[in-house]
Amino acid sequence: MGALLAQRGLGLVYGGGPMWGLMGIVADAAMAAGGEVIGIIPEALMRLEVGHRNVTELRVVGSMHERKAMMAELADAFIALPGGIGTMEEIFEVWTWGQLGLHAKPAGFLDVAGFYGHLNAFLDHMTAEGFLKPRHRDMVAVAGDPATLLDGFAAYEAPQVVKIIAKETA
Secondary structure: OHHHHHHOOOOEEEOOOOOOOHHHHHHHHHHHOOOOEEEEEEHHHHHOOOOOOOOOEEEEEOOHHHHHHHHHHHOOOEEEOOOOHHHHHHHHHHHHHHHOOOOOOOEEEEOHHHOOHHHHHHHHHHHHOOOOOHHHHOOEEEEOOHHHHHHHHHOOOOOOOOOOOOOOOO
C-alpha cells in the first residue's frame, strides 16, 4: 500500500505510530518509494517514545481528538487496514462525517485476506434491513487489493446531502 501511494504521487497521513506497527510498515514503504509521510501523534504517546521519528514530518498535538481532526483535515481519503477498535472508531467517524456532508472524501476498507468480509456482510445486512441507506452504504468501499481501492477512490462522487437542520441566523 505504501509503495503504491508513492508511485501514484499520493502522500500518507497517519497516526504517527511506531515503525513496527502495520501503519508504520506502510509509512516506511511509502518513504522508501519516495513518498511523503506525515505522522500526527498526541503528546502523551510521544512521551512514551512511540512516535515514528523517521517520517517526512511528525506533528505532535495535544489530544486524540486533535489528532483525528488534523488527520481528517490533511487527508484526501481514508483507508482502514486490518485493525482493532481504534481503526473501527476512526473509519466510522469519517464515514459519518461524509454522510453528514462535513466532507466529500472517500473512505474504504482494505480487505486483506478477507479480514473485513464479515463486516462487509454486516453492512449489507444493515442496508437490507433498512438501517443504512443504500447511498450511504455506497459511500464506503471494500476492496481486496490496494490498486482497486485507490481506483475506486479516484472515481468517487459524494452523495448529495439533504440539510435537515438549518443554520441559525443572527
